[in-house]
Amino acid sequence: MINNDSLPDLPPPRTSVGFIGWLRNNLFPSPLNTLLTLLALYIIYLVVVPTVSWVFLNSDWVGESRDACTSGGACWVFISARFNLFMYGFYPESEYWRVNLVFAILALLLVLLHIKQLPRRGWLGAFALIGYPIIAFYLFSGGIFGLEKVETSRWGGLSLTLVLSGVGIVASLPIGVILALGRNSQMPIVKAVSIVFIEFWRGVPLITVLFMSSVMLPLFLPEGTSFDKLLRAMIGIVLFESAYMAEVVRGGLAAIPRGQYEAAKALGLSYWKSMSLIILPQALKLVIPGIVNTFIALFKDTTLVLIIGLFDLLTTVEAGFKDSHWLGYALEGYVFAALVYWIFCFSMSRYSQNLERKLHTGHAR
């Protein structure tokens, strides 16, 4: 029999849609799966309940010393009491405002640079890359305009971590780009130098680089030349990370079709112009995930400076719980440090996803 009337749209059976349907399909489709679901729920219960109780329900939040920690859960008093140490290291307390100012300016610059309509955004960007680091350096170290001089050995905590990773990030990307271009170069010497550089730095562990920079480098330098420990660590990190960055960027360059180079050439663009206007904008956009991945790794790698005696966030936290007043609160310290690192890394990751979406121009590859 042929039905010529068009059939009405009927709602789907109750059991296949909605919350109940979802539960049936995903959690309880068969006896075995039901068993596994219940098992998983039990394991989650075993983990979550004590964690929540330790972190929130049985924890102590207010007080000045360990005497305030009586509930048996986490002692967050430790964090709040030593908060300044974790943020500023051994920076003199009366000068904290200088550190705050540096990061306040940075935050302001970042916000301003994201306002599309802002006039002269290019100049602001140039200031952020050239002027700002100089200002930040003098605010940190002092010694001019009557600012008290603060030796780099007193810098520490989260602010040191941010300085190290900020310098690392800002310097390793352009150096990495140059190295990647060098590795792809037609000129044999440039190519060879780039390859040797990249393979050397990729081949040694960062911890060795830092160790050598602090122990071995002074042996080669003429006696009496002092070379700041922090600066040496920075150079080590930058060289190391730019080798990684170079390989990430090279991956992007390799993904650009030859036709793009040819079209740029055919229009009469010089090598540097076609690279900076055509090839790199596309290549870098393609490897944003890889670049941010390297940034995140770099951010966490800065913790290794502890082996040469610099006090970054993790080291100050460890110093905090090794203090005889606070012995036994290592777990709180590590959880706090992990949370701070996670917040920064997660923000970078989200930002990169945002950027990728924004830069997408509907070109399907």
Next chain:
Amino acid sequence: MTKSDKTDADGSVSDRPMIEIKGMHKWYGEFHVLKDINLSVAKGERIVVCGPSGSGKSTMIRCINRLEEHQKGKIIVDGIELNDDLKRIDRIRREVGMVFQHFNLFPHLTVLENCCLAPIWVRKMPRRKAEAIGMEYLERVKIPEQAKKYPGQLSGGQQQRVAIARSLCMSPSIMLFDEPTSALDPEMIKEVLETMIELAESGMTMIVVTHEMGFAKTVANRVIFMDEGQIIEENDPESFFSAPEHDRTKLFLSQIM
């Protein structure tokens, strides 16, 4: 060599050669890809190059703007001899526009930015003026309304017309086309060919690698047939299609028509 009786817009084919290729050879490693190429193209002349796949058509026209390097012989473009001198290469590339089979638009730039880029950065034109010129050529290829879109949002035919406009923005005196329609669906081929015919009518010197024989018949002054790296036959379109001299040309024509 047969001189065509076809003429360009202002009624004359000038005698001054825009492109002169003399005894040119090229090798890819051991592979002798171009053998003793001789070709002279007058101002305003339209040349169609055809031949089987792998015969060296692309390689030959890519030598003219130095996307490929030749190893023997001479190439003189608008009075400038091509050699390793980068300044000369740059001067020639400014004079010679090229349209590719796969368009090669810059996907990260809008259509208008694609057009303005070279005038701004190579010809050092102020942005305003470059944009005005960009819009003018986009109008000529009949897609001014797409100026703010990205290439990825256009159809193949539209992209190829943008690519033509992009080359024209540099006001080249010679245009090279490497199979400009062979990556396009049939209904888009027509719009691109129409753009090219208009360009031909304006008196542009053109070398076009194509298998569009209809285009060759209506537009070309001369048709060149290549096989195995050599120019086998060269004639005006009527004679070329009605009375091919060589067996290989006959075979090729029988295959594509």
